[in-house]
Amino acid sequence: MPTTSPANTALPYDADALARTADAIAALTRELAALGWTPATSSNFSARLDERHAAITVSGRDKGRLGRADIMVVDFAGKPVATDQRPSAETLLHTQLYARFAEVGCVLHTHSRVQTVASRLYAPEGRVRLEGYELLKAFHGNTTHEAAIDLPVLPNTQDMPFLAAQVERLLDAGPLWGYLIDGHGLYAWGRDIAEARRHLDAFDFLLACELDLRTLRR
Numbered sequence: 001m002p003t004t005s006p007a008n009t010a011l012p013y014d015a016d017a018l019a020r021t022a023d024a025i026a027a028l029t030r031e032l033a034a035l036g037w038t039p040a041t042s043s044n045f046s047a048r049l050d051e052r053h054a055a056i057t058v059s060g061r062d063k064g065r066l067g068r069a070d071i072m073v074v075d076f077a078g079k080p081v082a083t084d085q086r087p088s089a090e091t092l093l094h095t096q097l098y099a100r101f102a103e104v105g106c107v108l109h110t111h112s113r114v115q116t117v118a119s120r121l122y123a124p125e126g127r128v129r130l131e132g133y134e135l136l137k138a139f140h141g142n143t144t145h146e147a148a149i150d151l152p153v154l155p156n157t158q159d160m161p162f163l164a165a166q167v168e169r170l171l172d173a174g175p176l177w178g179y180l181i182d183g184h185g186l187y188a189w190g191r192d193i194a195e196a197r198r199h200l201d202a203f204d205f206l207l208a209c210e211l212d213l214r215t216l217r218r
């Protein structure tokens with residue numbers, strides 16, 4: 001007796017894995033939306049399903065109210081798989097990371113106020129230097145507050161292939177767990193959902209510290 005339906009067996013990915021991943025993404029995005037980090041349907045989220053597929057949010061949905069039907073599958077070229085839903089407008093910025101790094105398991109993009117303000121302030125420098133903070137140890141591979149991390153700031157554009165090419169150049173330059181886009185928001189990733197969330201939280205907290213210091217030192 002078959003344990004899966006014919007429709008499920010025809011899928012090129014594991015439907016149970018998609019359901020579990022979609023539930024995890026929806027739970028996470030509800031928390032981030034409650035923090036005010038996903039205003040006006042902005043932000044997008046994904047997690048790796050296997051070596052060829054990722055689950056990603058459908059474009060334009062309210063990220064505070066996601067259910068399983070709001071999360072779909074794409075391949076690493078960013079093309080929808082077994083669905084006619086439209087993936088996030090920024091899908092390429094997710095899939096390029098899965099395609100390039102087997103260790104990347106989750107990519108998170110938010111539009112918090114701190115991220116957006118910092119992106120505007122630091123765009124002329126092209127980076128935010130984060131150094132001297134204990135919280136730098138939140139980033140995988142960092143073991144001391146004496147480290148410094150440069151969070152790059154890229155110019156915004158609606159041309160995703162062009163933006164993805166700029167990201168490739170950043171990735172060529174060395175290890176990275178995130179970047180800002182000017183006037184837009186933050187991308188952060190990790191080996192799994194929990195680590196990507198930790199990196200996202202750490203970037204947002206450290207950016208808030210930098211903004212506070214700029215104000216207090218004026």
Ligand SMILES: CSC[C@@H](O)[C@@H](O)C(=O)COP(=O)(O)O
Binds near residue numbers: 040041043061089
């Ligand atoms: C609602 S404006 C924000 C969008 O343009 C975009 O930057 C964004 O983050 C969400 O796009 P989406 O296509 O829903 O993934």
Ligand SMILES: [Zn+2]
Binds near residue numbers: 043044090109
């Ligand atoms: Zn965005």
